[in-house]
Amino acid sequence: MNKEKNFQGYLHDKGLKSTRQRDDIASFFLQQDKHFTVEELYNEIKKSYPQIGYATVYRTLKLLMEAGLATECQFVDGLTRFEPVHEGEHHDHLVCLKCGKIIEFENDKIEQLQIEVARELDFELTNHKCVLYGYCNKCKE
Amino acid sequence: MNKEKNFQGYLHDKGLKSTRQRDDIASFFLQQDKHFTVEELYNEIKKSYPQIGYATVYRTLKLLMEAGLATECQFVDGLTRFEPVHEGEHHDHLVCLKCGKIIEFENDKIEQLQIEVARELDFELTNHKCVLYGYCNKCKE
DNA sequence: AGCGAATTTGATATTCATTATCAATACGAG
DNA sequence: CTCGTATTGATAATGAATATCAAATTCGCT
Ligand SMILES: [Mn+2]
Ligand SMILES: [Mn+2]
Ligand SMILES: [Zn+2]
Ligand SMILES: [Zn+2]
Numbered sequence: 464m465n466k467e468k469n470f471q472g473y474l475h476d477k478g479l480k481s482t483r484q485r486d487d488i489a490s491f492f493l494q495q496d497k498h499f500t501v502e503e504l505y506n507e508i509k510k511s512y513p514q515i516g517y518a519t520v521y522r523t524l525k526l527l528m529e530a531g532l533a534t535e536c537q538f539v540d541g542l543t544r545f546e547p548v549h550e551g552e553h554h555d556h557l558v559c560l561k562c563g564k565i566i567e568f569e570n571d572k573i574e575q576l577q578i579e580v581a582r583e584l585d586f587e588l589t590n591h592k593c594v595l596y597g598y599c600n601k602c603k604e
Numbered sequence: 605m606n607k608e609k610n611f612q613g614y615l616h617d618k619g620l621k622s623t624r625q626r627d628d629i630a631s632f633f634l635q636q637d638k639h640f641t642v643e644e645l646y647n648e649i650k651k652s653y654p655q656i657g658y659a660t661v662y663r664t665l666k667l668l669m670e671a672g673l674a675t676e677c678q679f680v681d682g683l684t685r686f687e688p689v690h691e692g693e694h695h696d697h698l699v700c701l702k703c704g705k706i707i708e709f710e711n712d713k714i715e716q717l718q719i720e721v722a723r724e725l726d727f728e729l730t731n732h733k734c735v736l737y738g739y740c741n742k743c744k745e
Numbered sequence: 746a747g748c749g750a751a752t753t754t755g756a757t758a759t760t761c762a763t764t765a766t767c768a769a770t771a772c773g774a775g
Numbered sequence: 776c777t778c779g780t781a782t783t784g785a786t787a788a789t790g791a792a793t794a795t796c797a798a799a800t801t802c803g804c805t
Contacts, residue, residue, distance in 0.1 A: 480773075482772070515783095515784085557727050566727065572713075573717045573721075581738060586739070589738045592737075596730055596731050597729040598727070598730070600727070621800080621802075622802095656754095658756090659755065660753085
Protein backbone atom coordinates (compact mmCIF):
# COMPACT_ATOMS: atom_id res chain seq x y z
CA MET A 464 0.00 0.00 0.00
CA ASN A 465 1.58 3.17 -1.22
CA LYS A 466 0.13 5.66 1.21
CA GLU A 467 1.34 3.68 4.16
CA LYS A 468 4.81 3.88 2.63
CA ASN A 469 4.34 7.64 2.40
CA PHE A 470 3.46 7.79 6.05
CA GLN A 471 6.44 5.65 7.05
CA GLY A 472 8.59 7.93 4.94
CA TYR A 473 7.15 11.04 6.53
CA LEU A 474 7.82 9.72 10.00
CA HIS A 475 11.34 8.73 9.12
CA ASP A 476 12.14 12.07 7.46
CA LYS A 477 10.96 13.92 10.53
CA GLY A 478 12.95 11.69 12.86
CA LEU A 479 9.77 10.25 14.30
CA LYS A 480 9.32 6.63 15.16
CA SER A 481 7.18 4.04 13.52
CA THR A 482 5.03 2.33 16.13
CA ARG A 483 2.49 -0.43 16.23
CA GLN A 484 -0.21 2.13 17.09
CA ARG A 485 0.63 4.57 14.32
CA ASP A 486 0.86 1.78 11.78
CA ASP A 487 -2.45 0.27 12.82
CA ILE A 488 -4.25 3.59 12.74
CA ALA A 489 -2.74 4.64 9.43
CA SER A 490 -3.24 1.34 7.66
CA PHE A 491 -6.88 1.20 8.66
CA PHE A 492 -7.68 4.85 8.10
CA LEU A 493 -5.92 5.27 4.79
CA GLN A 494 -7.74 2.48 3.04
CA GLN A 495 -11.16 3.73 4.06
CA ASP A 496 -13.32 6.11 2.10
CA LYS A 497 -15.31 7.78 4.85
CA HIS A 498 -15.45 10.92 6.92
CA PHE A 499 -14.46 9.74 10.37
CA THR A 500 -15.16 11.23 13.72
CA VAL A 501 -12.27 10.67 16.12
CA GLU A 502 -14.59 8.52 18.18
CA GLU A 503 -15.62 6.42 15.17
CA LEU A 504 -12.01 5.85 14.25
CA TYR A 505 -11.07 5.08 17.85
CA ASN A 506 -13.77 2.43 18.02
CA GLU A 507 -12.64 0.83 14.77
CA ILE A 508 -8.99 0.72 15.78
CA LYS A 509 -9.89 -0.77 19.13
CA LYS A 510 -11.11 -3.87 17.33
CA SER A 511 -7.60 -4.72 16.23
CA TYR A 512 -5.76 -2.97 19.05
CA PRO A 513 -7.99 -2.98 22.15
CA GLN A 514 -5.57 -1.14 24.40
CA ILE A 515 -5.23 1.85 22.05
CA GLY A 516 -5.52 5.23 23.73
CA TYR A 517 -7.80 8.04 22.67
CA ALA A 518 -4.96 10.54 22.66
CA THR A 519 -2.94 8.41 20.29
CA VAL A 520 -5.72 8.53 17.74
CA TYR A 521 -5.77 12.32 17.95
CA ARG A 522 -2.01 12.48 17.69
CA THR A 523 -1.80 10.13 14.74
CA LEU A 524 -4.52 11.99 12.86
CA LYS A 525 -2.52 15.16 13.35
CA LEU A 526 0.53 13.44 11.91
CA LEU A 527 -1.46 12.15 8.96
CA MET A 528 -2.60 15.70 8.30
CA GLU A 529 0.94 17.02 8.43
CA ALA A 530 1.95 14.28 6.03
CA GLY A 531 -0.78 15.43 3.67
CA LEU A 532 -2.58 12.11 3.95
CA ALA A 533 -5.67 13.31 5.80
CA THR A 534 -7.92 16.35 5.75
CA GLU A 535 -10.21 17.76 8.34
CA CYS A 536 -13.79 18.77 7.69
CA GLN A 537 -16.27 20.60 9.89
CA PHE A 538 -19.77 20.22 8.62
CA VAL A 539 -22.95 20.81 10.49
CA ASP A 540 -23.03 18.84 13.73
CA GLY A 541 -20.07 20.60 15.31
CA LEU A 542 -17.92 17.46 15.17
CA THR A 543 -14.59 17.44 13.41
CA ARG A 544 -14.28 14.71 10.82
CA PHE A 545 -11.23 13.35 9.06
CA GLU A 546 -10.97 11.71 5.68
CA PRO A 547 -8.07 10.07 3.92
CA VAL A 548 -6.59 11.98 0.99
CA HIS A 549 -6.53 9.81 -2.08
CA GLU A 550 -3.54 10.28 -4.34
CA GLY A 551 -3.70 13.51 -6.34
CA GLU A 552 -7.41 13.84 -5.83
CA HIS A 553 -9.40 16.76 -4.54
CA HIS A 554 -13.10 17.13 -3.94
CA ASP A 555 -15.57 19.29 -2.08
CA HIS A 556 -18.78 18.37 -0.31
CA LEU A 557 -22.52 18.67 -0.26
CA VAL A 558 -24.10 18.01 3.12
CA CYS A 559 -27.74 17.16 3.75
CA LEU A 560 -29.08 19.22 6.62
CA LYS A 561 -31.68 16.60 7.46
CA CYS A 562 -30.02 13.18 7.28
CA GLY A 563 -26.40 14.27 7.36
CA LYS A 564 -25.52 12.51 4.12
CA ILE A 565 -22.26 13.69 2.62
CA ILE A 566 -21.88 13.78 -1.15
CA GLU A 567 -18.60 14.56 -2.84
CA PHE A 568 -18.11 16.55 -6.01
CA GLU A 569 -15.36 17.82 -8.21
CA ASN A 570 -15.74 20.81 -10.48
CA ASP A 571 -12.73 22.06 -12.37
CA LYS A 572 -14.40 25.29 -13.41
CA ILE A 573 -15.04 26.25 -9.81
CA GLU A 574 -11.49 25.34 -8.87
CA GLN A 575 -10.18 27.48 -11.71
CA LEU A 576 -12.35 30.44 -10.77
CA GLN A 577 -11.15 30.23 -7.18
CA ILE A 578 -7.57 30.50 -8.43
CA GLU A 579 -8.53 33.59 -10.40
CA VAL A 580 -10.29 35.16 -7.43
CA ALA A 581 -7.18 34.68 -5.35
CA ARG A 582 -4.93 36.11 -8.02
CA GLU A 583 -7.10 39.20 -8.44
CA LEU A 584 -6.87 39.84 -4.71
CA ASP A 585 -3.12 39.30 -4.66
CA PHE A 586 -3.49 36.28 -2.47
CA GLU A 587 -1.31 33.18 -2.55
CA LEU A 588 -3.75 30.30 -2.44
CA THR A 589 -2.82 27.11 -0.63
CA ASN A 590 -6.12 25.29 -0.22
CA HIS A 591 -9.82 25.80 0.14
CA LYS A 592 -12.96 24.30 1.57
CA CYS A 593 -16.24 24.60 -0.24
CA VAL A 594 -19.32 23.09 1.36
CA LEU A 595 -22.80 23.18 -0.12
CA TYR A 596 -25.67 22.71 2.32
CA GLY A 597 -29.21 21.62 1.54
CA TYR A 598 -31.37 18.55 1.21
CA CYS A 599 -30.53 15.33 -0.57
CA ASN A 600 -32.90 13.65 -3.01
CA LYS A 601 -34.47 11.59 -0.24
CA CYS A 602 -34.90 14.43 2.22
CA LYS A 603 -36.38 17.13 0.02
CA GLU A 604 -40.03 16.13 -0.23
CA MET B 605 -32.30 51.46 11.09
CA ASN B 606 -34.04 48.88 8.98
CA LYS B 607 -32.36 45.73 10.20
CA GLU B 608 -33.15 46.56 13.78
CA LYS B 609 -36.78 46.85 12.68
CA ASN B 610 -36.46 43.40 11.13
CA PHE B 611 -35.17 42.04 14.38
CA GLN B 612 -37.96 43.66 16.39
CA GLY B 613 -40.39 42.23 13.88
CA TYR B 614 -38.87 38.78 14.13
CA LEU B 615 -39.10 38.83 17.91
CA HIS B 616 -42.69 40.00 17.82
CA ASP B 617 -43.76 37.45 15.23
CA LYS B 618 -42.30 34.66 17.33
CA GLY B 619 -43.95 35.93 20.49
CA LEU B 620 -40.60 36.85 21.96
CA LYS B 621 -39.94 39.95 23.96
CA SER B 622 -37.93 43.00 23.09
CA THR B 623 -35.45 43.75 25.84
CA ARG B 624 -32.82 46.34 26.57
CA GLN B 625 -30.12 43.66 26.20
CA ARG B 626 -31.35 42.30 22.88
CA ASP B 627 -31.75 45.78 21.48
CA ASP B 628 -28.30 46.88 22.57
CA ILE B 629 -26.62 43.80 21.15
CA ALA B 630 -28.54 43.93 17.88
CA SER B 631 -28.13 47.64 17.30
CA PHE B 632 -24.41 47.47 17.87
CA PHE B 633 -23.78 44.23 16.00
CA LEU B 634 -25.91 44.96 12.97
CA GLN B 635 -24.22 48.19 12.09
CA GLN B 636 -20.74 46.71 12.21
CA ASP B 637 -18.89 45.16 9.33
CA LYS B 638 -16.67 42.70 11.10
CA HIS B 639 -16.39 39.05 11.96
CA PHE B 640 -16.97 38.94 15.68
CA THR B 641 -15.93 36.42 18.22
CA VAL B 642 -18.49 36.07 20.99
CA GLU B 643 -15.92 37.42 23.37
CA GLU B 644 -15.18 40.44 21.17
CA LEU B 645 -18.85 41.24 20.93
CA TYR B 646 -19.34 40.70 24.65
CA ASN B 647 -16.56 43.18 25.42
CA GLU B 648 -17.99 45.78 23.06
CA ILE B 649 -21.50 45.50 24.45
CA LYS B 650 -20.19 45.77 27.98
CA LYS B 651 -19.08 49.32 27.23
CA SER B 652 -22.67 50.46 26.86
CA TYR B 653 -24.22 47.83 29.14
CA PRO B 654 -21.67 46.79 31.77
CA GLN B 655 -23.87 44.24 33.52
CA ILE B 656 -24.56 42.25 30.35
CA GLY B 657 -24.20 38.50 30.70
CA TYR B 658 -22.15 36.25 28.48
CA ALA B 659 -25.04 33.87 27.96
CA THR B 660 -27.24 36.68 26.72
CA VAL B 661 -24.76 37.46 23.95
CA TYR B 662 -24.81 33.83 22.85
CA ARG B 663 -28.58 33.74 23.00
CA THR B 664 -29.04 36.94 21.07
CA LEU B 665 -26.62 35.86 18.36
CA LYS B 666 -28.64 32.69 17.98
CA LEU B 667 -31.78 34.78 17.58
CA LEU B 668 -30.10 37.02 15.03
CA MET B 669 -29.13 33.93 13.06
CA GLU B 670 -32.67 32.60 13.15
CA ALA B 671 -33.87 35.98 11.97
CA GLY B 672 -31.46 35.74 9.06
CA LEU B 673 -29.52 38.79 10.23
CA ALA B 674 -26.29 37.06 11.19
CA THR B 675 -24.15 34.23 9.86
CA GLU B 676 -21.62 32.05 11.53
CA CYS B 677 -18.15 31.38 10.15
CA GLN B 678 -15.50 28.96 11.31
CA PHE B 679 -12.15 29.79 9.89
CA VAL B 680 -8.81 28.62 11.08
CA ASP B 681 -8.33 29.39 14.76
CA GLY B 682 -11.15 27.16 15.95
CA LEU B 683 -13.20 30.13 17.14
CA THR B 684 -16.70 30.69 15.87
CA ARG B 685 -17.22 34.13 14.43
CA PHE B 686 -20.41 35.99 13.59
CA GLU B 687 -20.98 38.66 11.01
CA PRO B 688 -24.02 40.77 10.26
CA VAL B 689 -25.87 39.96 7.06
CA HIS B 690 -26.20 43.04 4.93
CA GLU B 691 -29.42 43.33 2.96
CA GLY B 692 -29.55 40.98 -0.02
CA GLU B 693 -25.80 40.55 -0.08
CA HIS B 694 -23.74 37.40 -0.11
CA HIS B 695 -20.01 36.90 -0.06
CA ASP B 696 -17.40 34.28 0.67
CA HIS B 697 -13.99 34.59 2.30
CA LEU B 698 -10.27 34.37 1.85
CA VAL B 699 -8.33 33.86 5.06
CA CYS B 700 -4.64 34.50 5.55
CA LEU B 701 -3.04 31.60 7.39
CA LYS B 702 -0.32 33.83 8.80
CA CYS B 703 -1.92 37.08 9.98
CA GLY B 704 -5.53 35.94 10.06
CA LYS B 705 -6.71 38.69 7.74
CA ILE B 706 -10.14 38.05 6.26
CA ILE B 707 -10.91 39.24 2.75
CA GLU B 708 -14.37 39.04 1.24
CA PHE B 709 -15.22 38.24 -2.33
CA GLU B 710 -18.22 37.73 -4.54
CA ASN B 711 -18.12 35.70 -7.71
CA ASP B 712 -21.34 35.13 -9.60
CA LYS B 713 -19.83 32.48 -11.84
CA ILE B 714 -18.85 30.35 -8.88
CA GLU B 715 -22.27 30.83 -7.33
CA GLN B 716 -23.91 29.76 -10.56
CA LEU B 717 -21.70 26.70 -10.93
CA GLN B 718 -22.52 25.67 -7.38
CA ILE B 719 -26.20 25.76 -8.25
CA GLU B 720 -25.52 23.54 -11.26
CA VAL B 721 -23.48 21.09 -9.20
CA ALA B 722 -26.36 20.78 -6.76
CA ARG B 723 -28.90 20.29 -9.54
CA GLU B 724 -26.83 17.58 -11.20
CA LEU B 725 -26.67 15.70 -7.90
CA ASP B 726 -30.40 16.11 -7.29
CA PHE B 727 -29.74 18.20 -4.25
CA GLU B 728 -31.87 21.11 -3.03
CA LEU B 729 -29.39 23.84 -2.20
CA THR B 730 -30.05 26.19 0.69
CA ASN B 731 -26.70 27.82 1.33
CA HIS B 732 -22.99 27.29 1.12
CA LYS B 733 -19.71 28.26 2.63
CA CYS B 734 -16.63 28.67 0.50
CA VAL B 735 -13.37 29.61 2.18
CA LEU B 736 -10.06 30.09 0.41
CA TYR B 737 -6.95 29.73 2.55
CA GLY B 738 -3.49 31.08 1.82
CA TYR B 739 -1.32 34.12 2.34
CA CYS B 740 -2.27 37.74 1.86
CA ASN B 741 -0.12 40.19 -0.09
CA LYS B 742 1.75 41.22 3.04
CA CYS B 743 2.38 37.72 4.31
CA LYS B 744 3.58 35.97 1.19
CA GLU B 745 7.19 36.98 0.90
C1' DA C 746 -51.05 53.13 35.92
C1' DG C 747 -50.85 48.63 37.99
C1' DC C 748 -51.29 43.23 37.89
C1' DG C 749 -49.64 39.00 36.87
C1' DA C 750 -48.42 35.20 33.83
C1' DA C 751 -44.81 34.15 31.11
C1' DT C 752 -40.39 35.22 29.30
C1' DT C 753 -35.74 36.75 29.97
C1' DT C 754 -31.60 37.59 32.32
C1' DG C 755 -27.12 36.59 34.42
C1' DA C 756 -24.36 34.04 37.51
C1' DT C 757 -22.79 29.79 37.51
C1' DA C 758 -22.73 24.70 36.81
C1' DT C 759 -22.32 21.38 33.28
C1' DT C 760 -21.08 19.21 29.10
C1' DC C 761 -18.02 17.66 25.85
C1' DA C 762 -14.31 17.90 22.38
C1' DT C 763 -9.61 18.62 22.41
C1' DT C 764 -5.06 19.34 24.51
C1' DA C 765 -1.57 18.87 28.20
C1' DT C 766 0.76 16.10 31.63
C1' DC C 767 3.74 12.54 33.03
C1' DA C 768 5.32 8.00 34.49
C1' DA C 769 5.89 3.74 32.17
C1' DT C 770 7.03 1.63 27.86
C1' DA C 771 8.77 0.96 23.18
C1' DC C 772 11.77 2.20 19.46
C1' DG C 773 15.98 2.02 16.88
C1' DA C 774 20.75 3.85 15.99
C1' DG C 775 25.00 2.31 17.07
C1' DC D 776 21.97 -5.75 23.31
C1' DT D 777 22.11 -1.04 25.38
C1' DC D 778 20.70 3.38 26.21
C1' DG D 779 18.91 7.87 25.16
C1' DT D 780 14.88 9.56 23.40
C1' DA D 781 10.28 9.38 21.50
C1' DT D 782 5.82 7.47 22.32
C1' DT D 783 1.99 5.76 24.71
C1' DG D 784 -2.19 5.84 27.47
C1' DA D 785 -4.59 7.06 31.56
C1' DT D 786 -6.20 11.01 33.20
C1' DA D 787 -6.25 15.99 34.37
C1' DA D 788 -6.93 20.42 32.40
C1' DT D 789 -8.77 23.66 29.23
C1' DG D 790 -12.18 26.22 26.99
C1' DA D 791 -16.16 27.04 24.09
C1' DA D 792 -20.90 26.36 24.21
C1' DT D 793 -25.12 24.97 26.61
C1' DA D 794 -28.19 24.11 30.65
C1' DT D 795 -30.01 25.55 35.09
C1' DC D 796 -32.70 28.37 37.99
C1' DA D 797 -33.93 32.16 41.08
C1' DA D 798 -34.64 36.96 40.43
C1' DA D 799 -35.92 40.60 37.33
C1' DT D 800 -38.35 42.27 33.34
C1' DT D 801 -41.75 42.55 29.77
C1' DC D 802 -46.30 43.40 27.98
C1' DG D 803 -51.24 42.27 27.27
C1' DC D 804 -54.98 43.35 29.95
C1' DT D 805 -57.95 45.66 33.15
MN1 LIG E 1 -14.89 13.78 1.22
MN1 LIG F 1 -17.62 38.29 5.72
ZN1 LIG G 1 -30.74 13.76 3.40
ZN1 LIG H 1 -1.59 37.86 6.08
